[in-house]
Amino acid sequence: MTSISHHSIRQSLLGRIQSGEWALGGLIPAETDLASEYGCARGTVNRALQALAEAGLVVRKRKGGTRVCQMPVRQAKFEIPVLREQVESFGGIYGHRIIANKLKTPPPSIRTHLRIPGGVKALHLQTVHLADDKPYAFEERWVNTQAVPEILNAPLDKISANEWLVKTVPFSSGDVVFSAINADKKIASAIGTDEGAAIFAIDRTTWLEDEFITTMRLYYKEGFQLHSHL
Amino acid sequence: MTSISHHSIRQSLLGRIQSGEWALGGLIPAETDLASEYGCARGTVNRALQALAEAGLVVRKRKGGTRVCQMPVRQAKFEIPVLREQVESFGGIYGHRIIANKLKTPPPSIRTHLRIPGGVKALHLQTVHLADDKPYAFEERWVNTQAVPEILNAPLDKISANEWLVKTVPFSSGDVVFSAINADKKIASAIGTDEGAAIFAIDRTTWLEDEFITTMRLYYKEGFQLHSHL
DNA sequence: CGTGCTATTATGTATGCACATAATAAAATT
DNA sequence: AATTTTATTATGTGCATACATAATAGCACG
Structure with a gap:
């Protein structure tokens, strides 16, 4: 596989979020489900989801699951110019x-x-x-x-x-x-x-x-x- | 044990970078070395280092190793106010x-x-x-x-x-x-x-x-x- | 002498497993 | 009915292993 899984999974999840497949504030399937859906290990999905969480696109809670963040574009990274x-x-x-x-x-x-x-x-x-x-x-x-x-x-x-x-x-x-x-x-x-x-x-x-x-x-x-x- | 390894390792590495233990632009020990130093798996060190890389504190290159970034505070995350x-x-x-x-x-x-x-x-x-x-x-x-x-x-x-x-x-x-x-x-x-x-x-x-x-x-x-x- | 092949090396990533932890739901107790 | 206890569940994390990949260093060969 030339494509890097957790990156492509992240992209895929992002696309599905943006397409409205999961409502704003709505729940995303659990890691294990996504893992079997994508045919990969849970750890790989975990990594993708954590990245999305860090980017502020989803919020994750133990037992609570992962849900799409209410407010888009809450945080932005800026390159401080040199x-x-x-x-x-x-x-x-x-x-x-x-x-x-x-x-x-x-x-x-x-x-x-x-x-x-x-x-x-x-x-x-x-x-x-x-x-x-x-x-x-x-x-x-x-x-x-x-x-x-x-x-x-x-x-x-x-x-x-x-x-x-x-x-x-x-x-x-x-x-x-x-x-x-x-x-x-x-x-x-x-x-x-x-x-x-x-x-x-x-x-x-x-x-x-x-x-x-x-x-x-x-x-x-x-x-x-x-x-x-x- | 109670402390979360990859977080504490990240903190530790950050401290060592800030203390000047490794010169600006200088090389950091390889993941395997750090892993044995910290007594953990390489994956854990990897995770810490990747986080530092994402924060713009170090630059990583395959085979080239990890080096302290020349320019500090190159990027900053801002919360866009609601x-x-x-x-x-x-x-x-x-x-x-x-x-x-x-x-x-x-x-x-x-x-x-x-x-x-x-x-x-x-x-x-x-x-x-x-x-x-x-x-x-x-x-x-x-x-x-x-x-x-x-x-x-x-x-x-x-x-x-x-x-x-x-x-x-x-x-x-x-x-x-x-x-x-x-x-x-x-x-x-x-x-x-x-x-x-x-x-x-x-x-x-x-x-x-x-x-x-x-x-x-x-x-x-x-x-x-x-x-x-x- | 330069060119191209071949290790070698450090990071990148995936997997399967195990256990930790937080939050909830369900059950048991008062 | 209210409260406490006990599962249950989804994420968080770590480990050992394996292989992929990029960049380098070294070597051989023309």
């Missing part, structure tokens, strides 16, 4: 220009968010990311220099802070927030739009074992969109 | 008010997007979603009445179009787009903000077996954010 790749995927040449780069005491909002004690300084960076020498996005970042003192010696003019951190700091956890904000004067001039323009912003904060590493906010040029298909 | 639940989770009372509800010929941009032939009409809906009688979000929607003619008789004043569709139309595929836009006069007055305010917009288009069902755009009140943790 600037360089994004620019280069359009055939553009990536570059960046550092506007600010110095140790400062973070404002209270940042400080509490990052659980940095008062009075401690952190590295503040402002960067404009360029596509073919034209502004593409504006980045504001704080780096915890207590956690990553080496960054003070990093050649940030050659490699972006993001890329340096990614290459240097071991893998870490983090969170992401999307929002829309009006460009203020600084942002507008940095990315070359009008003041007040609606900007898509991505905040990303990164931790390493409970220690704060960096937080950044990316302001995208107008018209930026994030896509996800289901 | 308005009613969202409102009610804050303890608010959900409601909605229909502003427009009639058959119209969609503008070209919508028509091509939806692959609707020219001249055909579709149901155009504008709805304000309320939290405690105050505007919360504004929705603009087109429904393909050829695919779902029953919607013309639906009690849309009682149940929102979204909920009606979800309950009526079998499961379908779709895509989601996030963007930021400036509120025009209509949007601003609908959700009670100033013209020009930065609005977080979610576009959602839904299909059923290649047949277009509906497309909608949701305009959120200022300050709306979408979170995701990793």
